[in-house]
Amino acid sequence: MKKLAFFGGSGGLGSQVIKFLDQYDVNSVSSTLVNFTKEYDISNYFSRNPDTDIIVIFSNYNHNSFLHKYESNDLELSKQIDINIKGVTECISRALKDMRAKGYGRIILASSITVDKNVIGTSIYAAAKAYYENLVKTIAVENASKGITANCIQLGYMDGGLTYTLPKEFIQTTINNIPAKRLGTPKEIADTINFIINNEYINGTTIKLTGGL
Numbered sequence: 283m284k285k286l287a288f289f290g291g292s293g294g295l296g297s298q299v300i301k302f303l304d305q306y307d308v309n310s311v312s313s314t315l316v317n318f319t320k321e322y323d324i325s326n327y328f329s330r331n332p333d334t335d336i337i338v339i340f341s342n343y344n345h346n347s348f349l350h351k352y353e354s355n356d357l358e359l360s361k362q363i364d365i366n367i368k369g370v371t372e373c374i375s376r377a378l379k380d381m382r383a384k385g386y387g388r389i390i391l392a393s394s395i396t397v398d399k400n401v402i403g404t405s406i407y408a409a410a411k412a413y414y415e416n417l418v419k420t421i422a423v424e425n426a427s428k429g430i431t432a433n434c435i436q437l438g439y440m441d442g443g444l445t446y447t448l449p450k451e452f453i454q455t456t457i458n459n460i461p462a463k464r465l466g467t468p469k470e471i472a473d474t475i476n477f478i479i480n481n482e483y484i485n486g487t488t489i490k491l492t493g494g495l
Contacts, residue, residue, distance in 0.1 A: 283307045284479070285333055289316065289373065290340030290392075295442040295468065299340075302472030306336065313341060318369025319361075328376045336388040336479060337377045342366050342410070346403035359406060366410035371417075374432075378425065387430035388479050389421060395438045395492050411436075415488045422486025431485040433478050438492030441465040461494030 284306050290296045291310030300308055309331065316323045318341055328334065343365040345358040352359045374389055381387025393415050396408035414434050421432035439456050448456075457464060474491055478484055 284335040285309070285331070286336040286338065287311055287327075287331065287334045287377075288338045288340070289318075290342065291338075293340060295440055295471075296340040298442050298468035299471045299475070302469045303475065305476070309334075316373075318365045318373065321372055324369070324372050324376055328380060332380045334377060334380065335386060336390070337373065338390045338392075338475060339370055339373060340392045341370070342392070342407070344404070344407040347406075348403060349405045352406075362406045362410065366407070367413060370410075370414070374417075374421065378421075378430070381430050382425065382428045385429045387425070387428070389418070389430070389432040390475055390478055391418065391432075391434045393434040393436040393488055395436060395490075395495060397436060398490075399495065418488070419486040426485055429482070431478070431482055433484055433486070434488040435471065435474050435478075436488050436490045436492065437466070437471070438490075438495050439465050440471065441467050459495065460492075464493065466491055466493055 286303065286306040286308045288296060288300055288308055289311045291300050292312035297310070300310055311327065316327045318324070343362050345362060347358065370391070377387065377389065391414040394408065394411040396404045397412045397415060401408070415436070418432040418434050425432070439460065470491060474489055478489070
């Protein structure tokens with residue numbers, strides 16, 4: 283049974299997705315166990331779990347704000363960069379060392395529809411997700427010969443997680459605009475994760491799980 287570390291697995295959406303990944307030995311890694319702002323936490327986790335085959339990263343931090351207002355809220359800007367960029371990059375870098383040594387690995391990152399559909403107040407968050415979509419391309423080129431793949435799943439509006447921090451009126455309007463006329467489900471996310479894991483020829487790309495939006 284492959285060992286899967288699900289970072290952000292204790293969150294609202296991640297905890298629901300994990301329920302459908304019982305074909306793997308899943309370790310749900312919360313932010314209290316591995317704080318992405320602390321390099322030691324990340325390094326220590328992989329030192330204790332060198333046999334991790336798959337990492338799925340749903341860990342993120344979002345602070346809605348107009349860009350011109352960040353000057354008065356520098357701490358929120360730094361927190362988003364520290365978690366979404368520095369922490370995620372460090373986690374991938376550390377995992378790759380063990381994956382390259384054993385000749386197998388899967389890296390799956392949660393991107394966001396905000397990369398392609400501009401949403402007011404999400405500039406830094408969306409930029410971080412765009413970083414992931416480009417990052418996996420280079421990871422693929424550098425590591426495909428070692429049996430490692432890296433891909434993103436661009437999540438649309440899902441039935442859980444950050445979607446339910448939005449106003450109900452916005453959610454309903456969004457559903458009306460989605461061609462599928464509904465929110466995505468945690469099982470559909472899990473099915474996509476499983477599909478990526480079992481297909482080595484999917485590498486360096488982003489699968490859009492957006493219901494056609």
